[in-house]
Amino acid sequence: MWAPLRGLAVRRCDDEGLINGTWVAGAAGAAGAAGAAGEADEVGAGGEPPRFVVQRVSPIFAPEVHDDIEAVTAHLAGRGLATPRLLRAEDGALYARDSAGAVWRVMDFIPGRTHHRVGSPALARAAGALVARFHRAVDDLEHAYRHVRAGAHDTALHMERLDGAATGGEGRRLADAILDAWRTWQGRLDMPLRHCHGDLKISNLRFSDAGEGICLLDLDTLALQSIDVELGDAWRSWCNPAGEDATEARFDLEIFAAAVAGYREVRPFGAQEREALADAVERIALELAARFCRDAFEDRYFGWDAVRFSTRVAHNLHRAAGQLSLARAARRQRGEIARLLAGG
Template sequence: MIGVLRDVFDVFLAGEEFDSFAELTSGHINDTFLVTTKQQHKYVFQKINKGVFPDVPGLIGNKVNISNHLHHKLSNLTKKERQRRILTFLQTSGGESFYTDQNGDFWNVTIFIDESQTFETVTDPEVAYEGGKLFGEFIFLTTDFDSSKLVEVIPNFHNMYFRFDQFRESLQNASEERLGKAKSYIDRANELKKEMLILQDLKDSGQIRTRVTHNDTKISNALFDLEGKGLCVIDTDTIMPGIIHYDFGDAIRTICNTAAEDEKDLEKVEFNMDFYEAYTKGFLEKTGDAVSDLERKYFPLAAKTMIFIMALRFLTDYLNNDIYYKTSFPGHNLVRSANQFKLIQSFEEVMGRVS
């Protein structure tokens, strides 16, 4: 790996000297490395997983174009301040945003944001609030970017009709044993189908606008300073056209579950309303008039829908004999699906109490 990293280094950082590297293991898809130069500058080298993303140049183009847009929007800040608030992509000596190595793998390089931290889970409403502000600001600052200029890096990623088609096919191909074990969740998925198609229909009819969305708004993709204040939105591989509810709902799904995504003891799975309210407050403070009344009206449904889409995807993969998600034990995907369905139940109960 050191040889490849040096090749990438020479293309992006010809004026500096390579010193050391360390692998960053927080991501699950791409290979990421922290590289330090003899000049004591730090950079993040990332190899994009071309097996997951069919159009890597398009993906990198999305990231770079949005980052450039954000730099322009925050041009009132100093260059140093902007490089802490926004991912800054380097260009190769030939003026390209990526380098293709001898194996055909694609690399991009960003400036490392020092004196920062991430959170894998939320244990404090203040973190949820700061995360909401950070992702809300991302929506606000990109609201004037023409999303039609972005590549759809994962086609149909949040398309609910597509996910139900996959589910229907899995029902036709699943074993009797798995169908039996999953029956209660299959019934629940079918019961919720009409409600879970509402946002998709609003998007398809144009009643809710298509805009720039991040599409992976878990709290670990928010970078905080050492005092716990929101700093920078990171891991922008899945930027593409979408609706605001994708980003709001996915953040709520990951922030407000009181248990791990594959917790077997469903008694531990509850929806944390305090975190929901804190995140929503921060999100709305920063999105401001970039959010329409109609969009705001469907935020609660967005949370439920994004929980559901993961419940359905886990269930579909279980019925397909676990061909997509990595599993650690028999029935792992069914446990994950049960977990998300329990979170929906808790969400309904909590929302019922406050409505």
């Protein structure tokens, strides 16, 4: 289906993520990955990086998502930014189906490093600057998305669904705490929509060995959404050193300050953006807490760690409590968050 793949060794990616099946294709005889825990560049024989990433796309993404990826990456490339690009199949299509109907795609491999946590202010600053370059580059993009995830960040709707799903016991008590926190949240929900990546966890950003941001990866979540949702979700992830599997979270102001400084140097915040962003981490943490807690009742959506937890329900209650803890930490530090956003 893709002529450039012929003769290349293809192997499963050691660090493929949770949704799409991922392989790398490189020079004949390509070996395994270098480095530990997926933090280093993928390399093959002779130290050469792979040439392409091959993915079996999850059915949660409609095939039309490739039209969106093509439009945004073409725009980014036209602005001089590094970005993975789709390789067209021999028939000119952006993707192909196999005999079982599964959707496959091939994209350029971007050499660099992948990190799974923000371990230093320097990395946070580079991440903030990279996201700002992306946002600045797509400020003038004109594109109507074909693949739309309706209600993905409709926080009020997630709360309604939680209230309807929660029955009794420990889960209901946790649900009530989440719903109470949402009722007393005092942020704003009226920010304009803009082009966003949609899932800025740190492993979706590519860095050089020197620590500079190169490009954004995993582009299936591209969408129109507000900047407080985009950055609130990024900071929720980057600034919680305990991670999503700890019930006692901490919001790291040093990491946050560095991320904000890196972003602001490239694309300064407007007054309304600063106001909305001051409450954004709390909002998105509560939203994710509601989603985890709801799945503790419905028991069908999120993956779970069967080694650490006896059931998906137990893992989801644990994660919901952690996100509620993070939301409370962000609320306690709201004044400092606002000051840092203002350049203090």
